[in-house]
Amino acid sequence: MKGGLLVDDEFIHGEETNLTVRKTSLFFSGDGFTVYDCKGSLVFRVDSYGGPNNRDTDEVVLMDAHGRCLLTLRRKRPSLRRRWEGYLGERTDGQKPIFGVRRSSIIGRNSVTVEVYAEYECSEYLIEGNFGQRSCTVVEAETRRKVAEIRRKVDASTNVMLGKDVFSLNVKAGFDGAFAMGLVLVLDQIYGDDYVGVGEEQVHPSAVDL
Secondary structure, X not given: OOOOOOOOHHHEOOOOEEEEEEEOOOOOOOOOEEEEOOOOOEEEEEOOOOXXXXXXXXXXXXXXXOOOEEEEEEEOOOOOOOOEEEEEOXXXXXXXXXXXXXXXXXXXXXXEEEEEOHXXXXXXXXXXXXXXXXXXXXXXXXXXXEEEEEEEOEEOOOXXXXXXXXXXXXXXXXXXXXXXXXXXXXXXXXXXXXXOOOOOOOOOOOOOOO
């Protein structure tokens, strides 16, 4: 698949796609997500996977709107660089990962490397920016072409920037939206919400403000 990992062709589009990602808990980083398209329809979801001790969990599962497992993200242990691996569908014993994610530096916070394995072209992507501030760009390592972006979301009706539990995921044409959302889940596990402020406005997305 040229231009992005193929998890499910339903989530690869011929034009740019803007998704709204909403954390489903305000108390624990990584408790869950719901993801909506520009019409307010549910696209992806991640149910609670660990509560207050979620940093000790090993797996995160990305599902479509109907609860079908698309990706399983698994922490690779031991790993000083917080390595994660992605498996197609519901992971089974002996199954090989289709991509791996690792922090580029133990100390630095601003660069993550994504390796796509085997028949998926063995390509590489870089995630640059600050996930805690909801400001990241996913680029092809070789060409520097942008394939996805994570940005703070502004309510179009009030021009007010929303809290960091609601943000935008922009997926470029031809790139796998499920793969992009899988990367969001890994970033949330690696970095969490270190910079989310208390008292920021929280708004449930609707078809009007998506």
